[in-house]
Amino acid sequence: MHRLKIQQAFDNAWKEYAASFCPSPVQGKAAASIMACKSGKLGVNASVCRDCGHMEVHNNSCRNRSCPCYQAILKEVWIDARRAEVIDAPYFHVVFTIPAQLNAPVYANQALLCSLLHRCSAQTLLELAADRKFLGAVPGIIQVLHTWGQQLNFHPHIHCIVSGGGLSKDRRLKVAGNHFFIPARVLAAKFKGKLLSSLDSLYRAGKLSFPDSCASLKDPASWAVFRDALCSATWCPDIRETFNGFGNAIEYLGRYANRIAITNARIKAVTRDSVTFAAKDCRNNSAPIEVTLSCLEFVRRFMMHVLPPGFQKIRYYGFLNNRYRKNNLELVFRLQGHQRFQSMLAGLPMDEVLYKVWGYNIHVCPACGCLGMRPLGRSYVPRE
Numbered sequence: 001m002h003r004l005k006i007q008q009a010f011d012n013a014w015k016e017y018a019a020s021f022c023p024s025p026v027q028g029k030a031a032a033s034i035m036a037c038k039s040g041k042l043g044v045n046a047s048v049c050r051d052c053g054h055m056e057v058h059n060n061s062c063r064n065r066s067c068p069c070y071q072a073i074l075k076e077v078w079i080d081a082r083r084a085e086v087i088d089a090p091y092f093h094v095v096f097t098i099p100a101q102l103n104a105p106v107y108a109n110q111a112l113l114c115s116l117l118h119r120c121s122a123q124t125l126l127e128l129a130a131d132r133k134f135l136g137a138v139p140g141i142i143q144v145l146h147t148w149g150q151q152l153n154f155h156p157h158i159h160c161i162v163s164g165g166g167l168s169k170d171r172r173l174k175v176a177g178n179h180f181f182i183p184a185r186v187l188a189a190k191f192k193g194k195l196l197s198s199l200d201s202l203y204r205a206g207k208l209s210f211p212d213s214c215a216s217l218k219d220p221a222s223w224a225v226f227r228d229a230l231c232s233a234t235w236c237p238d239i240r241e242t243f244n245g246f247g248n249a250i251e252y253l254g255r256y257a258n259r260i261a262i263t264n265a266r267i268k269a270v271t272r273d274s275v276t277f278a279a280k281d282c283r284n285n286s287a288p289i290e291v292t293l294s295c296l297e298f299v300r301r302f303m304m305h306v307l308p309p310g311f312q313k314i315r316y317y318g319f320l321n322n323r324y325r326k327n328n329l330e331l332v333f334r335l336q337g338h339q340r341f342q343s344m345l346a347g348l349p350m351d352e353v354l355y356k357v358w359g360y361n362i363h364v365c366p367a368c369g370c371l372g373m374r375p376l377g378r379s380y381v382p383r384e
Contacts, residue, residue: 005267013295033064043379049365051372079254080345089165095238111308122317137166137174140320150279152301261305
C-alpha cells in the first residue's frame with residue numbers, strides 16, 4: 001500500500017515520540033488520523049458503472065484539520081463563500097507577529113494566548129480604523145492564526161485581510177485609497193500596548209502557566225524584567241500586499257486559511273531516520289533551502305502546530321463579524337449599487353464542486369468512458 005511521505009515519517013517516529021513527550025489527547029488523535037488517512041482503516045466508499053459493471057473502491061480520508069490530505073476542497077469551498085463578501089474597495093494584508101521571547105509562554109498557554117493574539121490584532125485594527133484621520137469607519141477583517149515558521153519552528157502570528165472600506169457610525173460607506181490607511185509605527189505601538197497590558201493582567205490574575213523553559217517567569221521580579229524588555233523591543237507588524245477590490249484578495253488569503261504546518265509536496269524524502277523538506281530562508285531574501293531533521297524531531301515540530309480542541313483559527317471582525325455580517329453586507333452592497341461576486345459552490349453536492357473547480361467528473365467510468373458511475377455505498381469506522 002502506498003504511504004504518503006508524512007505518513008512514513010509518523011510510521012517511523014510516532015511510537016518514540018509518544019513515549020518521550022506525552023502527547024495531549026488532541027495530538028494523539030491528529031497523529032492517529034494522519035497515519036490512518038486513506039489507508040482503508042477509516043472505511044471506504046464504492047461506486048459502480050451501471051453500463052459496464054466496473055467497480056471502484058476508494059479509501060476514506062480522515063478529515064482531521066491537521067492532516068494535509070483534505071485541505072484542497074476545504075480551501076476552494078471557503079474561498080467561494082468569502083468571494084461573495086468582497087466589496088468594491090482596496091484590500092490589505094497585515095501580519096501581526098510577536099517577539100521570539102514570547103514563544104514559550106504562548107505555547108504553554110495556547111488556547112488562552114492565541115485567542116489573545118486574535119483579539120488584540122482585531123482591536124488594534126478596529127480602533128485605529130475608527131479614527132477619522134485614518135478611515136473613520138469599521139472595515140471588514142478576516143484573521144487566520146498560523147503557529148509555524150518555514151522550518152516548522154513555533155512562530156505564532158496572525159494574518160489579516162483588511163478591507164479599505166467600511167461603515168461609518170452614521171451607516172455610510174467610506175473607502176480608503178490604495179495605500180494602507182494606518183501608519184506601521186502607529187499600528188505597532190497600539191498592538192504592543194494592548195498585548196502587553198493584557199498579558200500583565202493575566203499574569204497578575206494567576207492565569208498563565210510556565211513550562212521548564214521559562215519557569216523563572218513565575219517570580220514576579222523576573223516577570224517585571226521580562227515585561228519591560230518586551231516593552232522596550234521594536235515590534236514591527238508587516239503590511240504586505242495591496243489588492244484592488246477584486247476577489248484576488250480572498251484568493252490570496254485562501255492560501256493561508258486552510259494551510260497547515262507542512263504539505264506533502266514540500267517533503268522531498270523520508271528515510272528510516274530522517275525527513276528532508278523544502279523551505280525558505282527568511283534571513284536570506286526567502287532563498288529556497290532544504291532542511292533535514294530526524295524523523296523524531298520532524299514529528300515533534302509538527303505536533304507543536306496541532307491546535308487545542310475547538311480552537312477557531314479563522315475569525316471575522318468588523319462588518320464581517322458573524323452576528324451582523326448578513327445585514328452589514330446587504331447595506332454595503334445597497335450603498336455601492338451592486339454585489340460584485342456571487343457564490344458559485346454554495347449548496348452544490350461534492351461531485352458538482354469537483355467538476356466546477358477541477359473539471360473532474362466522478363461519473364465518468366475509467367473502464368468504458370460512459371457517464372455511468374454511481375455511488376454504491378460507503379462504510380464507516382465508529383469514532384472513538
